[in-house]
Amino acid sequence: MPTIVALVSLMAAVVATVTGVMVLRRRRTSPLAWPLALMLLGASEWATARALLTVARSSEALTLALHHAVFPGVAVVVASAFWYFVVLSGRRLSRRAALLLCVHPALLLLTLATNAWHGAFLQVEQVDLRHDLAVGPLYWVHTAYSYGLLLVGLGLSLRAMVQAVPGHRHVYVVSALGATVPLVGNVLTTVIAATTENLHLTPVFFLISAAVWWWVERYRPLSRVVPVSTRQVLEALTDAVLVLDPTGRLLDVNPAARALLRRPDGTGPDDRAIGTPWRDHVGPEFTDALGDGASGLLTTPSGTVLDVRVTRMADAAGRPVGTVVVLRDVTELERLRAELAHQASRDALTGVHNRRSLEQALADAVDVARATDAPLSVALMDLDHFKSVNDTHGHAVGDRVLVDVARALLGSVISGGTVARIGGEEFVLLLPGLTSAEAVGRADLARTRCAEVRVPVRGGDVQVTISVGVAQLVPGGTPESLLRAADRAMYEAKASGRDRVVAAPEPAPLP
Numbered sequence: 001m002p003t004i005v006a007l008v009s010l011m012a013a014v015v016a017t018v019t020g021v022m023v024l025r026r027r028r029t030s031p032l033a034w035p036l037a038l039m040l041l042g043a044s045e046w047a048t049a050r051a052l053l054t055v056a057r058s059s060e061a062l063t064l065a066l067h068h069a070v071f072p073g074v075a076v077v078v079a080s081a082f083w084y085f086v087v088l089s090g091r092r093l094s095r096r097a098a099l100l101l102c103v104h105p106a107l108l109l110l111t112l113a114t115n116a117w118h119g120a121f122l123q124v125e126q127v128d129l130r131h132d133l134a135v136g137p138l139y140w141v142h143t144a145y146s147y148g149l150l151l152v153g154l155g156l157s158l159r160a161m162v163q164a165v166p167g168h169r170h171v172y173v174v175s176a177l178g179a180t181v182p183l184v185g186n187v188l189t190t191v192i193a194a195t196t197e198n199l200h201l202t203p204v205f206f207l208i209s210a211a212v213w214w215w216v217e218r219y220r221p222l223s224r225v226v227p228v229s230t231r232q233v234l235e236a237l238t239d240a241v242l243v244l245d246p247t248g249r250l251l252d253v254n255p256a257a258r259a260l261l262r263r264p265d266g267t268g269p270d271d272r273a274i275g276t277p278w279r280d281h282v283g284p285e286f287t288d289a290l291g292d293g294a295s296g297l298l299t300t301p302s303g304t305v306l307d308v309r310v311t312r313m314a315d316a317a318g319r320p321v322g323t324v325v326v327l328r329d330v331t332e333l334e335r336l337r338a339e340l341a342h343q344a345s346r347d348a349l350t351g352v353h354n355r356r357s358l359e360q361a362l363a364d365a366v367d368v369a370r371a372t373d374a375p376l377s378v379a380l381m382d383l384d385h386f387k388s389v390n391d392t393h394g395h396a397v398g399d400r401v402l403v404d405v406a407r408a409l410l411g412s413v414i415s416g417g418t419v420a421r422i423g424g425e426e427f428v429l430l431l432p433g434l435t436s437a438e439a440v441g442r443a444d445l446a447r448t449r450c451a452e453v454r455v456p457v458r459g460g461d462v463q464v465t466i467s468v469g470v471a472q473l474v475p476g477g478t479p480e481s482l483l484r485a486a487d488r489a490m491y492e493a494k495a496s497g498r499d500r501v502v503a504a505p506e507p508a509p510l511p
Contacts (some may be wrong), residue, residue: 023037035084042072242324308326
């Protein structure tokens with residue numbers, strides 16, 4: 001039996017060494033490489049010493065020396081396993097923690113070096129042809145520390161596994177298997193193995209552990225990465241996330257929420273806010289939005305526009321367990337949306353409303369006029385002889401004329417009115433609240449101001465006049481009939497000499 005254990009131990013040492021060298025090749029790309037490689041190389045030294053110890057029968061001094069040779073590997077395995085679990089759980093081993101991990105191996109080496117003087121760690125006595133091993137109090141201190149450190153590491157790993165994204169949880173299972181198999185063997189050896197026969201099962205279990213890690217290196221590249229935790233996902237989000245319990249107390253706040261909700265005086269939710277009411281840490285503008293649990297847009301006093309999403313959470317029985325609030329800064333998006341909406345409703349050259357926008361504004365104005373029985377008039381106007389301007393001076397001058405005419409019309413429209421360009425040189429004034437007679441006066445003012453437009457060209461100025469047709473909405477009238485009546489009046493103004501305003505005589509609704 002000892003010979004078989006020795007062969008298995010040597011096999012475990014070879015597999016562990018080969019796998020450790022394989023792991024070291026990716027030390028620049030994986031933070032898990034160094035601790036795992038050290039763990040495997042320490043296990044290799046441990047298994048080699050145990051293999052030699054299993055077959056050693058020569059002297060008490062050699063037996064004790066081989067026993068001593070086991071423990072440097074033990075110390076390396078314990079320290080590197082803890083280091084591995086720390087990195088696996090998403091933490092970084094600080095310099096101070098690394099120095100503290102070195103204390104145990106250093107003290108262990110010192111204890112082994114002086115063991116011949118005090119015998120407080122190990123003692124070997126020859127009885128007949130056997131070497132009996134007796135352990136001292138320092139051995140049990142070492143064992144308790146090693147088991148305790150490994151259990152702490154496993155606890156960190158288990159906690160991280162619970163918080164990891166589902167696709168990465170298998171990494172913890174593989175790691176726990178590879179790290180705990182030798183621990184099980186060591187426990188079995190300590191409890192039931194016959195130490196007087198130098199039978200030690202830990203290296204046998206190291207063969208299983210080394211095989212697991214070799215399989216990971218060879219066939220499971222996804223198991224070699226540090227898993228992603230839900231905490232990391234939450235902190236990586238640029239959206240602000242608040243998690244509240246059913247009573248409205250903060251359970252979690254990600255960094256984006258801390259930045260977004262920080263008030264001008266520098267106060268806002270932080271780690272100390274966990275467990276306190278959310279109302280104590282946000283501005284008053286959030287009170288109604290979050291208090292009512294409604295999703296929608298919220299504009300803060302600073303002008304920031306937030307998209308607020310409130311999601312209630314419940315358990316399997318339907319009982320409320322909390323609320324997730326997601327806040328996204330959509331200020332720029334809303335600005336672009338408003339700009340696009342403005343561009344879609346405006347004439348690209350003059351900046352006044354376009355035909356599509358006028359159609360909607362006219363339809364709304366007709367609905368209001370019908371509901372309130374208020375008057376509604378329109379003035380449709382066309383520039384006189386505008387084609388000759390383009391033909392004589394070019395389209396660039398023609399465009400400047402249109403821009404200046406539009407500006408003059410904007411100065412003539414009443415409050416609540418609309419100026420729109422509906423064709424090349426055709427404009428419409430929408431005049432809610434004005435009768436036909438009042439609209440004629442407003443249109444004549446626009447005609448006068450347009451006549452004052454001067455566009456300088458070589459050899460003088462370009463001037464234009466406009467012909468205007470005015471119509472008023474009558475009972476039963478429609479937006480289309482109103483514009484047709486104004487259009488007929490405008491052509492009558494053209495026919496009667498141009499540069500004048502003509503009102504539709506009978507703005508009756510057309511079929």
